[in-house]
Amino acid sequence: MLGLFLGNQAYAAESHPPLMPEHDAKIVYEVQPQGASAPRKMTLWFAAEGARMRIDSGDGVASTIIDRGHDEVLLVLHPKRIVMRLNGRQGARNPFMLDAGMDYARQGEQKIAGLTCTDWQVTTPKGQAQVCVTSDGLVLSQKGVDADGITGEMKAESVSFDPIADSEFGIPAGYSVIERPSHAPTAGPTGGQGSAGQDQLPGQKSVTMGSGESQ
Numbered sequence: 001m002l003g004l005f006l007g008n009q010a011y012a013a014e015s016h017p018p019l020m021p022e023h024d025a026k027i028v029y030e031v032q033p034q035g036a037s038a039p040r041k042m043t044l045w046f047a048a049e050g051a052r053m054r055i056d057s058g059d060g061v062a063s064t065i066i067d068r069g070h071d072e073v074l075l076v077l078h079p080k081r082i083v084m085r086l087n088g089r090q091g092a093r094n095p096f097m098l099d100a101g102m103d104y105a106r107q108g109e110q111k112i113a114g115l116t117c118t119d120w121q122v123t124t125p126k127g128q129a130q131v132c133v134t135s136d137g138l139v140l141s142q143k144g145v146d147a148d149g150i151t152g153e154m155k156a157e158s159v160s161f162d163p164i165a166d167s168e169f170g171i172p173a174g175y176s177v178i179e180r181p182s183h184a185p186t187a188g189p190t191g192g193q194g195s196a197g198q199d200q201l202p203g204q205k206s207v208t209m210g211s212g213e214s215q
Helices: none
Strands: 025-033 040-046 052-057 062-067 072-077 082-087 103-112 115-124 127-133 139-145 151-160 176-179
Touching (some): 115 139
Parallel strands (some): 082 176
Antiparallel strands (some): 025 040, 025 151, 040 052, 062 072, 072 082, 103 115, 139 151
16 A cells, blocks of 8 residues: 655645654554445654554454565564564555656645645555545555555544654564574554565454555
8 A cells, every 4th residue: 555755845836735744643544444344543753764564463463574774674583572674675565655656637636634744646556545644744644556556545643743762663672583584474554465465464464455565
């Protein structure tokens, strides 16, 4: 699914929304994957510099930590207290990244979770999605088909701008780290199948959402 940051280039003539958050943010979303019987909760953490994000499943079973500056993805399984380390080319599918290469059409505005955001229609080779993005780069809602062709929707319920410690984007203390073997599955942060079509990692819940990155 579409998601939330990638280089905060000045968006000339507002041809696209800001592609990177301008400050630390923690957002709780309600997520409704296509075909799911009920919506799910998910929490996203964003670092202000735009290179790091963390996605927590609502049940607390798994987290995905993405560090683009170091070309690294950590898949964290909390009950087993293990971390699988991937490099960016092996990495998890990320539905939370908007991309300057996507096509955008600006629409109206709305208020979500107490914040004003601008609606954009986003078109990718897989289809279209609607996203609502704040002026400081936070995606507050998404609905439609993402860049992998997955359909669903999400909406922010709460947003916090409290500073986030660097440790929240690192390996938790006391967890064992394993390197991903070449045959291991590439589960996305939203669970389900990764972009290469492999099965999800054991214990990782599917919370896939729609839109036009990176559940």
